Amino acid sequence: MPEHPVNEGSLCPKGNTTLEVLNHPDRLKFPLRKTENGWERIEWEAALDLAAAKMKGSLEKSGPDSLAFLGSAKCSNEENYIFQKIARLLGTNNVDNCARLCHxxxxxxxxxxxxxxxxxxxxxxxxxxxxxxxxxxxxxxxxxxxxxxxxxxxxxxxxxxxxxxxxxxxxxxxxxxxxxxxxxxxxxxxxxxxxxxxxxxxxxxxxxxxxxxxxxxxxxxxxxxxxxxxxxxxxxxxxxxxxxxxxxxxxxxxxxxxxxxxxxxxxxxxxxxxxxxxxxxxxxxxxxxxxxxLRGQNNVQGACDMGALAEFYPGYGKVGDPEAAGRLQTLWRTDELSEHPGKTATEMVEAAGKGKIKTLYVIGEDPVNSHPDSSQVKKALENLDFLIVQDIFMTDTAEYADLILPAAAFAEKEGSFTSTERRVQWVEPALLPPGEARADLEILFGLAEKLGLDFPCRGAGEVLEEISVAVPAYGGMEKERMKKGFGLVWPCPGPAHPGTPILHTESFKTPDGFARIIPVEHRSPAETPGPEYPFLLTTGRTVLHYNAGSMSRRSKSLLKKEPELYVEINPADARTMEIRDGNKLFLETRRGKTEATARLTERVGQGVLFMPFHFPGTNALTAGSLDREAKIPEFKVSACRIRRY
Amino acid sequence: MPEAVYADLSRCIACHACELACERENESAKIFVQVVRGLAAVPVSCRQCETPLCAAVCPGEALNYRDSRLEYDAEKCTGCRLCVLACPFGTAELRAGVVERCDLCQGKEIPACVATCPSGALFCAEAENLGEDIRTRRAERIKKALGNPEPAGRRVNR
CATH class of the missing domain: 3.40.228.10 (Dimethylsulfoxide Reductase, domain 2)
Incomplete structure (x- = not known):
């Protein structure tokens, strides 16, 4: 679409190969239950019964905070909204999304x-x-x-x-x-x-x-x-x-x-x-x-706006603020909502490791590869009583699941998505989901019914109507309005409001309208290179892959161009260690070890290594040190040592 | 000389989207982004030469240039790869017994690589106009810089 205001008809490599991913034979097609003899195909009815029974079991035995919900920034606003609504109506704020790891x-x-x-x-x-x-x-x-x-x-x-x-x-x-x-x-x-x-x-x-x-x-x-x-x-x-x-x-x-x-x-x-x-x-x-x-996934902004966050209700009302809770209680016709903030994505994993979380419900996320310190994540997942994974592929995380629910991908369902520039756009289904895979929203409504939660099953358009009441900035968002042109930019408080592309033109969103200038101090990263681990390892993305790679590693043309995990090293460092381009390297940090192919390049300075996180292995090395306010992990700095394989 | 796909090298960001779009539309890529030491990128595709060396060296007359179009006759191709060696840009490729060459996505309004290029580096042009196009663009840039009473990087402090 050359007339689209954002990409003007252009596509990145991942966009160009998206059909290879959507039509991949590995797509999950049926609900699966883990048995002693491996995966067993079950009916949807039985799958939802099982999920609901396990969640209710944990709830009755260990209380609502033994449940945790990890949502997806790749799912629609409507899906994220209903997901956090289920969590909160069950009495817990243990709901978060992968924005915790990026923004x-x-x-x-x-x-x-x-x-x-x-x-x-x-x-x-x-x-x-x-x-x-x-x-x-x-x-x-x-x-x-x-x-x-x-x-x-x-x-x-x-x-x-x-x-x-x-x-x-x-x-x-x-x-x-x-x-x-x-x-x-x-x-x-x-x-x-x-x-x-x-x-x-x-x-x-x-x-x-x-x-x-x-x-x-x-x-x-x-x-x-x-x-x-x-x-x-x-x-x-x-x-x-x-x-x-x-x-x-x-x-x-x-x-x-x-x-x-x-x-x-x-x-x-x-x-x-x-x-x-x-x-x-x-x-x-x-x-x-x-x-x-700049946000990473198609709906990071939206998932946060919808309140798929441990400390915020939909529309950023703070958990613990009685006024925000009151508004939601009226809308949801419930007497009580938990008043203490829930566990964030990284804290959920930690709590699972300690046995405090019994049942974890993960949608469209692959914490085994996307969270720091993979070996701890794997231990934590093994420690759960029950793990539900809802995804489009058998991810490394899904391998740890007890129940797998096959979901429709973005092109196979309807709903709204909020891009990095706050532009809310409506998506219509273009393809049919494979096998018995269902739209996430349909799965969530089915589960809510089994859990005995009192809200009726509705289409995405009707859920958006509820969102426009719960989230003031979405007040004027209507399905039909959005379908005309290229969506609406929030804040769009009413049906006649044109949307707000530029924020803070007159005043700021602080209580008194003034912005706050807050001095901050430079501090060294949590870990710095030393004699034992002399290199500084930093991680990031490469143009040919997407996030933890469960999708882009299934595109044969992307994989052909970027087939394996590599590590960038400065040629001067490589020379002193007698490392040549293409050598297998053995990398080790205080958390774990992994192998990668050496790529000699002046793109990194001396003493610095770079690895993309699209392949399993990179996050075996990274550390779980968190920012004290945002609880985001320090993926960008780890002390590391290397040797030739 | 016919049209060909050209690249503004100062705009290419080495994202390889053109290769993948071409692969999707034409089964295999006929444009190649060469990344130089991780510090620069050069996309190359068939230059649509007026006297194509690939055709000139073909011993079996499998490649023929007629009416500004290169025709390929698979029956006569021996697979000797002289065409691949002769192409000064390395864009002629022999895959599975077929010489593949950019045909500017015949039947499409613009070639897929040009349409998909995120940075707007690729464009379709006739070789005759290439120099003039670049000169015009550069001149416009200079005009903009000179014509602005407060050029970029200057603000009167309030």
């Missing part, structure tokens, strides 16, 4: 500074930016269509800065590439702010009229002079000054960030520092001017 720190960091943890501007706005500062995002590989907007801006003369420890196709587009040491983002951001404040480049009027907290920041910045920051980050001080001046002086400027910022034990502080930088320069609330956290 939980955006919710906390942007939430406390701007009032809303979401992208402030649409992607197409980047074409109007005079300066684009990219930090911890490799959009050329992970969100390829974003490149066309950045290139459009460059054609108009925009200055592009890319801060990344690696040289990536995104840094090929940069006018200034800052190659920082992993885990030193706050130092860089504070260093840039130090330059901006000391050279008087900050926006006095914006800071005075729209923000609070500047003087505390000014104090905190004193220690971050360019020379000090250069020593911490490894970036020449002249480049720090150049970046600061270009960003502050631009008429319109955008910050683009992603998991290089969020997936750290300082994730919330990293995001806060990005917000501080934008706020002191007044770079928020106009076309081409804002903060753009």
């Amino acid at each position: 939980a720190s955006t919710l906390t960091g942007l939430g406390k500074t701007l009032g809303t943890g979401a992208m402030t501007n649409p992607i197409s706005d980047l074409a109007s930016s005079e300066c684009i500062f990219v930090i911890g995002s490799n959009f050329a590989e992970n969100h390829p269509p974003v490149s066309r907007q950045v290139l459009r801006a460059k054609e108009k003369g925009a200055f592009v800065i890319v801060a990344d420890p690696r040289i990536t196709p995104t840094s090929w587009l940069a006018d200034l590439a800052l190659r920082l040491k992993p885990g030193t983002d706050i130092a860089l951001l504070n260093g840039m702010m130090h330059v901006i404040v000391s050279e008087g480049l900050w926006d006095r009027r914006f800071v005075r009229e729209r923000t609070r907290g500047f003087s505390e920041l000014e104090q905190n910045l004193q220690r971050y002079d360019p020379e000090t920051v250069s020593r911490i980050t490894g970036i020449p001080s002249a480049d720090i000054i150049k970046a600061a001046r270009a960003y502050a002086r631009a008429g319109t400027a955008a910050i683009v960030y992603s998991m290089g910022i969020t997936q750290h034990s300082s994730g919330t502080d990293n995001v806060t520092a990005c917000a501080d930088l934008a706020l002191i320069c007044g770079h928020i609330g106009e076309k081409g001017t804002g903060i753009l956290p």
